[in-house]
Amino acid sequence: MGQLDGKVALVTGASRGIGTAIAERFASAGAAVAVSARTVDATDARLPGTIGDTVARIEAAGGTASAHRADLAHAMDRQDLIESVLDRHGTIDILVNNAAVTYFTPITEFSARRFALMFEVQVTAPTHLAQLVIPTMRTRGHGWILNISSIAACHPRQPYQPRAMRGGTVYGMCKAALERFTSGLAAELQNADIAVNSLAPNRVVPTPGTVFHQLTTENDPESEPPSVMADAALELCYRPATEMTGRIAYSADLLRELGHPAAIP
Template sequence: MGVLDGRIALVTGASRGIGAEIARRFAAEGATVIATARTLEPGSSQLAGSLTDTVAAIEAAGGTARAVAADVSRAADRVALAERVTAEHGPVDILVSNAAVTWFTPVADFTAKRVDLMFEVQVKAPMHLAQLVLPGMRERGAGTILNISSRAAIHPQLPPTGRASRGGTVYGMCKAALERFSTGLAAELYADGIAVNALSPNRVVPTPGTVFHHLTTEDAPDAEPPAVMAEAALALCRPPANGSRALTGRIAYSQDLLNELGIAVPSR
């Protein structure tokens, strides 16, 4: 018996990195995971990982998962995704919005097209997907929405240090907007019993994306393993025990959250 037995979990950006790790962790706890991303098959992206890989790993471990290719930058794809999941598996119990597209470019050189795409994927898509799954959650009086954020949402200190001057402003804008959306939606849905949270890693997680952008390396000693984010995501998405209210309205940081809840921080 897993803590997510019988639940339908929709995880975006699940072809690699944090999204794939969350999908695997949720499936290990009994959820039927709908893994979605643009990359369905291996070799169709410049980054390693695919939905086929994620689903194969879940099924090899005895879990249940389905791959549904979708481009969440497109409203029509988002609608089709929600309709397909509901028709084939029933209403979504858990929505994890993790998909991201990012460029690290100074504001002076950022193109309007790239700004629009980043906000579409990392702000508008999580909002739209939430709107699409909310009717089913409200009907059952329960549900969880988790938006994956980043410490980039925190305002930089001046004079700048580290990455603050390297072109992360637009990325930080997206994540700050996502966090404000999360807390606002949590307030709106509090009476409905639907939890909404934002979750960030305490440290940079070595994923194909962060390594590609030279934010970390696969063997960086100070990096945070993807399993830490997955365990923290599970802590925010598991049903509350003993009639208590689910955690909601949190801007949470993975290791801090696990320490607060007395959950061991994974080392892998």
Template sequence: MGVLDGKVALVTGASRGIGAEIARHFGQAGAAVAVAARTVEAGTSPFEGTIAETAQQIRDAGGTAVAIPVDLSKPEERERLVSEATAQLGVPDILVSNAAVTYFVPVIDFTARRYQLMFDVQVEGPFHLAQLVIPGMREKGQGWILNISSGAARHPALPPGPRAGRGGTVYGMCKAALERFSTGLAAELYADNIAVNALSPTKVVPTPGTIFHHLTTEDNPNAEPPSVMAEASLLLCSGEPKTLTGRIAYSQELLAEQLRAGAQSAQ
């Protein structure tokens, strides 16, 4: 029996990287997983990984999964995603908003189109998807919403470090907005027994995106494996909603905290 048996999970940005690892982890825990992203077929993206591959990996491991292509920058696509996930698997118990479109460009050089696209996918997307799944969670009497954030949400120190000129300001803006949305929504939904949290990796995770942007390398011994984010996500999406909610959590710190709590309860 998995901790997510009988649950339906919708995971965005799940064709590769952290999102794919979360989707697979949730499938192993018993959830029926709607795997959502833009990349449907290999060769259509500069990065490896597709939603079809992630869904098949879950099924090959004995789980249940469907692949649903979606462009999260468009409101009508978000509505279709939730509608199709519900039709194929049932009303979502869990929403994980992980999708991202990111450009590392200094503010002075940022175009309006790229700025809007980043906010559409990373801020408006999670906001709208939450609006779409909340009614079903309320009917069920519980639910879990998890937004994947980043250490970029933290304010930079001054005088700045060597990474200040890499152009991460807009990315940080998006993640900071996502975190404030998460804590605010957690307060709004506390009485509904719906947990809302934001989760960041404690260290940079080697993914096709972070490697492409030269934030880390695949063999970096100080990097954080995607499995750590997946395990922390499972914890936040299976715990008692009124106990584990409203958190801006960092993966390794959260897992260490729960390990200590488990050891104390066993004494």
């Protein structure tokens, strides 16, 4: 018996990286996983991976998955996504808000269009998707909402390191807003048995995106494997809300706290 047997999970931004790792881990724990992203066909060699690839790997391993294209910058796509998953699987027990659009640009050079897009995808979309799935979760009598955050949500400390000075301010603002949304929604849903948590890696995870933005390299010995985030995400998406909700968690720290065998020393 897997921890997620009989559950349906929707994971956004699941064409590559952390989203794919979480989707595959949830499927291995017994969930039927709906994966969503803009990428249906591979068009950029710098950012390989599609939701079709993710579904194929899950099914090859004996799991159940479905692919749902959606551009989360658009409210209608978000509405259509939830309806599509409900039509296919009948319910949504778990929502993982992982999708992101990121630009690393100094504030003095940041365009209004990019600013609005980042907040739409990383703050407005998770809020809207939560609004859309909560009624189903209330009907089921349980639910789990997990928002994928980043250590960038923390305030830079002096003396400032090069990474803090390279233009990640808006990214950090988005993740800080997402974490405040997490804690607030957890409080609002405390009596509905719907757990709401956020999860960030302790270290940079080597993904096509972070490698593209030169935040790490594929073989960086100081990086965190995507599997650590996936294992931590699972721990936050099956325990009852009475046990674990409102957490602003960090992956390796959480696994160590829980005595998980995959915890990084």
